[in-house]
Amino acid sequence: MVQVGDRPAQVRETFRQTHARLSGAQKGARGAPAYSRFVNRPAGRLLATAAYGMGLTPNGVTAISAVWTFSAIAVLALARPSWGAGIAVAVLLLVGYAFDSADGQLARLRGGGSLVGEWLDHMVDSVKTASLHLALVIGLYRAQVVPEAWLLVPLGYSAVSTVHFFAMILNDQLRHRGGAAMRSAAGGTRAPVFRSLLVAPTDYGVLCLVFVLYGATDVFVAVYSLLFAATAAFLAAACVSWFREMSALGRPDTSTG
Helix, strand or coil, X not given: CCCCCCCCCCCCCCHHHXXXXXXXXXXXXXXXXXXXXXXXXXXXXXXXXXXXXXXXXXXHHHHHHHHHHHHHHHHHHHCCCCHHHHHHHHHXXXXXXHHHHHHHHHHHHCCCCCHHHHHHHHHHHHHHHHHHHHHHXXXXXXXXXXXXXXXXXXXXXXXXXXXXXXHHHHHHHHHHHCCCHHHHHHXXXXXXXXXXXXXXXXXXXXXXXXXXXXXXXXXXXXHHHHHHHHHHHHHHHHHHHHHHHHHHXXXXXXXXX
């Protein structure tokens, strides 16, 4: 089989052939929550295949993702809570999320990504992570449809999501620095479906879907609060596990001086 990135420029593929090549070059799904694993990643694969045929670059796909995502954040901050606004926010976020998955997959189709592409992708993700819940605070405060004390929940959600995102990036950097390349490769194996379902409440895709309930404010507030509690509990437990992992990675360095 021709490997990703090895296809001569003069050979043209069908959509099906490109999609098959990309499917055979997927990263593992270690610990990926259910929506991200079973819905968003396949959707991103289709978008990456289409973008490859159109000659788009990974950075261009990242920019498309940003447009969809930040449009949703703007609607959340400026529109009153309603069924229409909630559905619009959910659709915009989910499409943006699919394109966010597509940029890395497109990079693999083109033979590998670049440092500036990785930087741009992470910067867009960090802005999204920090601003989404703050936009909800702004929108609900302007509409005056929930008790002001409850606005502490999305503020807390913003903090938890930002710390979680930073921890994942930092963990990857320290694993490579600690010589855990073999561990990273082993971590690419597929995790049990049960685990993906178990961590589904922490899934960004599930959070996006919850905005469909934005028109039923009381229901939305209850479900959103449950997701916040689940995400905060997961982060607390994960930090203990990550601390132990980093302690183990650090031991060889200290023993060799």
